[in-house]
Structure formats: C-alpha cells, structure tokens
Amino acid sequence: MNQKIAIITTSTDVASENIENELKSKLNLEEKTYNGLNNPYYLNDNFLLYESNKKQLNLNNIDRVISKIFDVDLIVFPSRHSSEKRNQKTFSVHTPGNPGEEALYGGNKFSLSMSAPFAMKKALKSLERYSKELAPEFEVTLECTHHGPSEINIPCFFIEIGSSKKEWKNKDAGKVVAESIIDLKDLEREDSAAISLGGGHYSPRQTRLLFETETYLGHIIPDYQLENLDIIKKALEKTLNSKFIHLCREKTKKEEFREKINKIDYPSYREKHIRALDPIPFSLWKKIHEIEKDCTPFYFGKKQQEFSHEVIDKKFMDYVEKIDRKKLIESIKEHELVHYRYQNGEISNNLLFPVEGLQKNKISFINSCIDIIKQKRNAYVSKGEKVFLIEIEEKRFNPGKAKKLGLTEKQFGELTSGQEIEIAGNTITPAMVHNIIKKKFEVNYLPINKKEVIRI
Known part of the structure; x- marks a missing residue:
C-alpha cells in the first residue's frame, strides 16, 4: 500500500536535524509554505517533511495542521534518544503517550497517541538491515510508550538515534534512519495487532517477538504503569487494528492482575502461546482454541x-505416541499440522490439516504413523x-511359560533381550516364552465434511 x-523534525534536536539532512538528500522535495506552519515544508507525492x-x-x-495540507496516513518523528544510565548505541522505536499520572516531557497525563504497529515493525526490520552495513555497533530495540505528544490521532511513532551527542551527529546513523523512513512508503497493513503489557522501559522481549514471529505490537505499557485499567483500554483503542493483548514478564502473571485484565473483553496471550501458533493469522486463533479447550495448540508450518x-x-494415535513420541511430533511438523497437547503433554487425536492438498497429506501422515509402528x-x-x-x-513375555521351562527370574532378562538359553541340553528361544497379542485399528483416511473447515 x-x-x-x-x-516531523525539530531544530532543537541535533539527531533530528541529522536525519532531516539525509532525507532531503534522498528525496526530491519541493518547498512549500502554509499559514498554519511557522516554517516552510517540503513535499513530494509520498512525503511531507516539516521542521518545527x-x-x-x-x-x-x-x-490537525498537517491534515489540512496533506492526506496523511502516518506521522514519523525522527529524534534523539537520551540515556545517562544506558550508554548503548541504539536505534529505537516507540509510540508517544503518557500512560501514567505524570506528563513531564510533553503531552497530557493518562493520554495516548494513535500507535502504528505495522509501520513500527517495518521500521525495526529496516533499521536492523541497514545498520548491519552502515552502523553494526548499534542495537535495534523497541521502547515502551512514553512522553508527548499524546494527542495525535493519526498513527505515529518516534524513531530515534541514541544515546549521546556523538551518536546523534553520526552521519551513518542518520542514513540508517532516513532509509528506514523512506522504506515505509510501501507498507502493508495486516488485519490484527496487539498491545503489550509488562516489562521495563526497554522492551527486548517484545523486540525479539516482532523479529521472530508475524506479531505486530502497538502500545507497550510497562510494569510500573499497569495499575490503571482505563489506560489499558485506551491503549487498545489507540492501537491500529488491535485484536489481542500480549502479556509479558512476571507482574502480569499475578492473580490480582489477571482478575483485572479479565474485566476487559479482549483475548490475552503470553509469548509461548503466540509462538505456538505463529504464523497462523490471529483471526483463526479463537476457532483453533475452541476445538480443544483444555489443551494448548501448537503449529510449526x-x-x-x-x-x-x-x-x-484416538487408540491409534495413543499407540503411535507410546511407540515413539519424538517421531510422531516430527511427522506432525513435517505435515504442517496444528496439534493439541494436554497438560500432561499427551497429544490429542484432534488435528488440523491445511486444506490445500488435504487428502494426500492426511494419507501421508497416517502412513508415516504406520511406519513408526x-x-x-x-x-x-x-x-x-x-x-x-x-x-x-505384539510379542509379550509370559513369565509363566518361562518358569514351566525351568528358567529362573534372573534369566528372564536374557530372553526378553532376544538371547537364547541352554538348559539341560535344551535350547530355549524367546519365541517359546512369548504370547502373541493382536491389535486392530480402523483409521479413516478421507477428509470429513466441509463444515469442519476453519478459515478466515
């Protein structure tokens, strides 16, 4: 799209000016003026650049001002990141807003701007890609929602160079951020995103989750600002296409917090549950969970x-799992099935097969189970x-037969391991002390009716 x-850059910030200069050198912009803005702005078909x-x-x-002169979809604030405690070269991304009762750095208290989860993820990936070549010593990270402006109703985010004046002026760092902003021109919006609750100011777990899964995160509210239920609701309202809540770190596991979050009519998932179904679209998750409510679903395709x-x-699946659980799971992965595990780890006989190539895949999976047996x-x-x-x-050792043939219990192990035993000139073979048990299974290999298809 x-x-x-x-x-929106600023003359009060050397990092912002550094990035602005790089943008001007890369974009063919025409200078314009507007009475509602103190300074000229620069324009082409996709970008408006304004220095405040x-x-x-x-x-x-x-x-509100920009919307009068430009049909804007996204607002980006190139800026500096400052930290006296964390002397780390960083490229960081976050949504502006004040989730708490203080608004020390712009905006209003208990107020959030509209988050841009899809643009932020793309920006993070671009920062990672360009920094490998131009600024490999820089770390790429998400941060929690903080500082103003807190009243922006168009999706927006800050993209920052940190953490000292040396980095703010770094030309290569300016190029990395500029290129990452330009990449946003071609942006696809997905049907679902999430907010994240928990963690500290920096968000390493959320950053990894974005890089390693199909998840998109908007507002991130840290541990120290989770007391207000209304701000959590507002974070959902102010995150584009928000459909669920990501719960992070220990505080969100506490019973008191879980009771609070249950008052919000939104599904919530921990990282392990998100990774378990990735990259299946979120719109299918609820249907998938409803099939086996007492189990955890997993997917590896x-x-x-x-x-x-x-x-x-079920008896067939249980038997295969008993024979070789590891190989059963390998086959499930190979055939790209959603499978369910009970709390004790046992695998359910309810499986979700991709509709494409269903019958061939189902027959192949059943044959692989037979091969395991x-x-x-x-x-x-x-x-x-x-x-x-x-x-x-199935051969089963019969101790009664063995005793009748004159064997002692100490000799049982030799026979069960396949060895023959000589007693008084007679050879006792394993087959002589085994019973043959027969088991029969009928396993349907045809797909069931179309009513059982789960689709977006």
Whole structure:
C-alpha cells in the first residue's frame, strides 16, 4: 500500500536535524509554505517533511495542521534518544503517550497517541538491515510508550538515534534512519495487532517477538504503569487494528492482575502461546482454541489461511505416541499440522490439516504413523474404501511359560533381550516364552465434511 507520510523534525534536536539532512538528500522535495506552519515544508507525492522550532514532545495538535495540507496516513518523528544510565548505541522505536499520572516531557497525563504497529515493525526490520552495513555497533530495540505528544490521532511513532551527542551527529546513523523512513512508503497493513503489557522501559522481549514471529505490537505499557485499567483500554483503542493483548514478564502473571485484565473483553496471550501458533493469522486463533479447550495448540508450518479439523482414531494415535513420541511430533511438523497437547503433554487425536492438498497429506501422515509402528512391531495394512485396516502383532513375555521351562527370574532378562538359553541340553528361544497379542485399528483416511473447515 502506497503511504502518505508526514515526517516531523525539530531544530532543537541535533539527531533530528541529522536525519532531516539525509532525507532531503534522498528525496526530491519541493518547498512549500502554509499559514498554519511557522516554517516552510517540503513535499513530494509520498512525503511531507516539516521542521518545527518547538520540541516534538510538545506538538500535540500537529496532525490537525498537517491534515489540512496533506492526506496523511502516518506521522514519523525522527529524534534523539537520551540515556545517562544506558550508554548503548541504539536505534529505537516507540509510540508517544503518557500512560501514567505524570506528563513531564510533553503531552497530557493518562493520554495516548494513535500507535502504528505495522509501520513500527517495518521500521525495526529496516533499521536492523541497514545498520548491519552502515552502523553494526548499534542495537535495534523497541521502547515502551512514553512522553508527548499524546494527542495525535493519526498513527505515529518516534524513531530515534541514541544515546549521546556523538551518536546523534553520526552521519551513518542518520542514513540508517532516513532509509528506514523512506522504506515505509510501501507498507502493508495486516488485519490484527496487539498491545503489550509488562516489562521495563526497554522492551527486548517484545523486540525479539516482532523479529521472530508475524506479531505486530502497538502500545507497550510497562510494569510500573499497569495499575490503571482505563489506560489499558485506551491503549487498545489507540492501537491500529488491535485484536489481542500480549502479556509479558512476571507482574502480569499475578492473580490480582489477571482478575483485572479479565474485566476487559479482549483475548490475552503470553509469548509461548503466540509462538505456538505463529504464523497462523490471529483471526483463526479463537476457532483453533475452541476445538480443544483444555489443551494448548501448537503449529510449526508456514502461513496458512484455512485448515480442516480431522479426528484420527484416538487408540491409534495413543499407540503411535507410546511407540515413539519424538517421531510422531516430527511427522506432525513435517505435515504442517496444528496439534493439541494436554497438560500432561499427551497429544490429542484432534488435528488440523491445511486444506490445500488435504487428502494426500492426511494419507501421508497416517502412513508415516504406520511406519513408526513398523519400526517396533509387525504390522499388516490393507486399504479399504474409506479406512486403513491395520493389524499389529505384539510379542509379550509370559513369565509363566518361562518358569514351566525351568528358567529362573534372573534369566528372564536374557530372553526378553532376544538371547537364547541352554538348559539341560535344551535350547530355549524367546519365541517359546512369548504370547502373541493382536491389535486392530480402523483409521479413516478421507477428509470429513466441509463444515469442519476453519478459515478466515
């Protein structure tokens, strides 16, 4: 999607001016004037660049002014990041706003600007890519929501160079940020994003989650600002396409907090649950969870838009898992199935198969399960019109037979390990002390009806 982006810099910030100079050298911009702005602005088809004489933190109404001269989709504030405690070269990204009762650095208390989760993720990835070549010593990170302006109603975010004057003036750092902003011109918005609750000022866990999954995060509210339920609701309202809440770190695990968050009619997930279903679109998550409410779903395949709910014979699945659980999970991964695990780790017989190539994939999975059985048991398979007929021969040691043949309990182990034993000139083979137990399974290999298809 071709975006219209307003870039708001400031003459009060050397990092902002550094980035502005790089942008002007890369964009073919035409100088314009407008009575509502103190300074000229610069324009092309996709970008408006304006340098304010005020600190960006105090530009609460800048979106209203810009909207009168530019059909803006996104506002970006190139800025400096300052930290006396954390002497780390950084590129950081965050949404502006004041989740708490203090507004020491612009904006209003308990007030949040509209977050831009899709643009922030793309900016992070661009920062990472360009910094590898131009500024490899810089760390790329998300930060929690903080400082003004807090009343911007167009999706917006700060993109910053930190953390000292030396870095703010670094030309290569300015180039990295400028290129990352230009990349935002071609931005796709997905159907769902989340807010994140928990953690500190810096957000390393949320940063990793964005880099490693298909998740998009808007407002990030840290541990020390989670007391106000209304601000959490506002964070959801002020995050573009917010559909769920990401819960991070220990504070969000406390019973008191869980009772509070349950009052909000929004699904919430911890990182492990998000990673378990990634990259399946969020719009399918609720349906997936409803199939086995007492289980945790897992998925290891590529992005899919629709799945068919297939129920495999439970006794057959349990038997395969008992034979070799590790290989069963490997087969589930190979066939890109959603599977469910009970709290004790047992795998459910409810499986979700990608609709594309369903019957071929289902037959292949069942055959792989039969192969797992054949590694340890004799198995005979015939294929009917709808089902595989599977007959398994299982040898079981019979201690009563062994004793009748004159064996002591100490010798049982030799026979069960496959060895023969000589007693009074007679050879006792393992087959002589085993019973043959037969098990039969009928496993449906045809897809079930279309009513069981889960799709977006």
